[in-house]
Every structure is written in C-alpha cells, then in structure tokens.
Amino acid sequence: MTETHDQAMHYIYQQVLQRLLEHMTQAQRASVQLLVQRLLVIAGGQEHIGNVRVLALHGVDRRSAHLLACLRAAQLSIAIRHATTFHLRVLAARLPTLDDAALALHDRCFSALFLHDDPRVELLRADGGQLGPFGARQACSAEQLSAAGNAWLLFGHLVGGQPDALLGARGYLDMGTSLAQVLGGQAGEQILISAVPLAQRHRLLAWGRRCLRQTGEVAHSLTPHNVLVAGLEQLGKVLADPWQPPVPPMHQPPCGDPHLMTVEDLLRHPDDSGSLDRMLGRLEMQACQAQGPAGLFDPLPLAHLHGLKTQHLEQRTYREGAQAFYQRLRQPSVPWPHGRVLRDEAQARLLAAYGVSEAQLVCQLFTPFDAQGHNLETFVLRCHPGMRVALPYLHRALQGRPCPEPVSQWLVDTSGLQLTQLRALYAGTLGSQARRLFRLLGQRDLWLRPLPASPYGGYLRLQAAK
Structure with a gap:
C-alpha cells in the first residue's frame, strides 16, 4: 500500500x-x-541534499511568489532526478499582520504549488513574535498578543511617536525574532533564501551592526547571518524591557550558522508574460499591496497612523495625511482607499496584530508622558478635554504620588501601558545606552532610510542633550 501510494x-x-x-x-x-x-x-553533492533545510520568508508581493515557484520547481526537479531533495520551510509573514486577504493569497499560491500535503514542506506563519502552522488561526495566545502590543506601544513612546519607525524599523526586530525561532534547534545544513536586492541587504546589515553596538556586542565579530537572526532577536528582547541592562547575545546561537543564499539575480525576468501569475492566483491583486524588502510591510496601517497624526497633531484632516502617504509611494495609478474603508480596515489589522485601540495609537503619537509630561496638557486638551480638570491628578499618578484610582486606570487604558512603565517614561530613567539604541531605531523607516526628527517626541529630543 505504501509503495503504491508513493x-x-x-x-x-x-x-x-x-x-x-x-x-x-x-x-x-x-x-x-x-x-x-x-x-x-x-549541500556538498546530491547525496547530501536530503539533509538541507531551505527557509523562504514569504511576503505578498510578486517577487516572493515567483521565488517560491522557483524553489518548488527546484525541489521537485531534484526529487525526480535523485529520489531525495531538500526540505522546504515557508514562513508566511506580513507586518503588522496576516489579514484575510493575505491569507487567501498565500493559500492560493500554496495550493497551486501543491505544498499543503507534501511532507517535505513545512508552512508556517508568525504573529506577535510567535510561530504556528500556516492557517486562519493566529499563532499567539491572548496573553502573548497583549505582551506584543505593550512592547509595540512602548517602542512608539520611546522613539517619539514616529509612525514610520513604529511600522518600519520595529518590524525588522519582529522579523528577526520569527526567523530565530524557525532556525533554532534544527539539524543539518540550513539555507536562508533572500531575494532582497544587494543595496537593501547591505543597508539592513549595516543598520543591524550599528544597533548591536548599543547592546554591548562587538558587532564586527558576528557573521551577517547572526546579525540578521540572533542579533535582531536580542534587540527585540532589549526593547521588551528597556530598563533592564542589555545582555550581549550568544556568539554561537543554537541554530548554528545558516547559509545566506541570495537569488535576486534569478528573479529578473523583464519578458515575463504573466502566465505564472495566473497559475499562482495573483490576478486579483491590486498594484500596491505591500512595501519594503520582500513585500513584508503592509502600507495600509502606516497610512492610518499618518492620517491620525495629521488629524490630531497637525490639526488637519485624516484624509490629507493618509492620502499624502499613498502619494509618497510613487505609484499614482494606485487608487487611494477612501473614507472609513481605509480607517476601519487599517484599525482592524492593528487590533488583530497588537490588540491596540485607536485611542492608544493617538496617545503614543503625542508621547504625552515622557520628559515629565511635556506634551500631556496638549494631549488632554485636544483628545480628552473632559479630563482637563484631572490634569493635576494625572501628574501625581505619573509621579507615584497618591491619587484617585480611576485616574490611574484611565492612564493605563488610554495608553495601553503599565503604570510602572508610564512612571518610568515620566521620570526619564532610561539608561544612556538604551537611549542611544532607541534614538538609532527611531531614525529608520520601513526601507531603513533616515527619518526627520519628530517635533512632538519630547523624550528623545530632551534626553539627547543630557
């Protein structure tokens, strides 16, 4: 029966x-x-190819789909010629979250390539820094989602409320954590496939080394693979509790030293007729569905944050901020999602990814608690005018002095942070090394390009002078 099945x-x-x-x-x-x-x-020859594990970080862009198709064709070609082949692992990722549209797109692609039932293929998804089998069910529990949302909001407060940093540089740390989990504890030769262009890859590695120097690590002694995986994972741990002294990452992570294989030169097909796209079920995709290297960044939530920033901080319309962001994508043929469609859908994705409300997003854009509440009064007057009479009590709560319990609870609910974290932000007790790290992280967008300093983020601006 087994032979017949095979x-x-x-x-x-x-x-x-x-x-x-x-x-x-x-x-x-x-x-x-x-x-x-x-x-x-x-692999060292066909006799060793069965010991090789290939990991592909799969986004929703066209290049990711074509790369996966090439990998699948290579896997099956080797199997037919030599009886054995490599083990393919596919990590479906999209920052900040895998929504229903992305899941459906991945599922069509995986089905077309006959990946679901092949024992030589493992399909995974990442949510909130946690791994799970690919499917509609989220990989992280409610507690893990809450912890991920708390760390994400705290990062926003510490980098001056920069939308591009919150959904840019921060995303690479989440990606590094997911990759470390996939690669950890696996035997045999491991290959990480990258279709990221050379210039972007160099920018990522340089940025990773600079960040690692702020954790006490001797960055030049690490391989590029450790910078990408173990290093970014370590940075994620530092960000989860930035008031603790950073612990340098291990020089020999448990996953060993994966081989980074670059294949961007294999994906340059200007004569592509679109036949492969039809097979992979990509004809329904809009022209603009993902940004950044490997198509891993969802532009919709980032446009939402820019809309909220324009509305509440700059006191113009939400539409102006969101539309201006879409125009920055330099794809004028892409229709801008109008009205509540964009706002509701983007907020739903952020709620699913981090469990955060719109009020908490607006709060971190103002960064009202740092630098002894530098922006607290402005934030309250613009967004919560009913709390104006409670301003003295808000300061007392943030100073650790006695105050009514409802005031403390309002701070926690409005910010999404713990009261101890709010008081630490207010007091400015973050160490100099951690301040430099957050300042560095807050200066890069989803393409790791420099960002202008935020005029609203008082913490980094005022603390930099100390």
Missing part, C-alpha cells in the same frame, strides 16, 4: 512540476536550473 504521489509531483514549468518563461526555467546547481553545491 508511486501515485511521485506521478502527481511530476505533473505539478510539468504544469509549473509550462507556465514559466524560458528565462524563468533557466533560473530554476541555476537554483538547482547552487543548492547542490551548497
């Missing part, structure tokens, strides 16, 4: 490969052959 599955995989190659252009088929050769060389 023969039937072998025939099915042959049909999948044939169908996949038929939908590829000649250039794409040549890329598959080059990919096969590279993998066999890294």
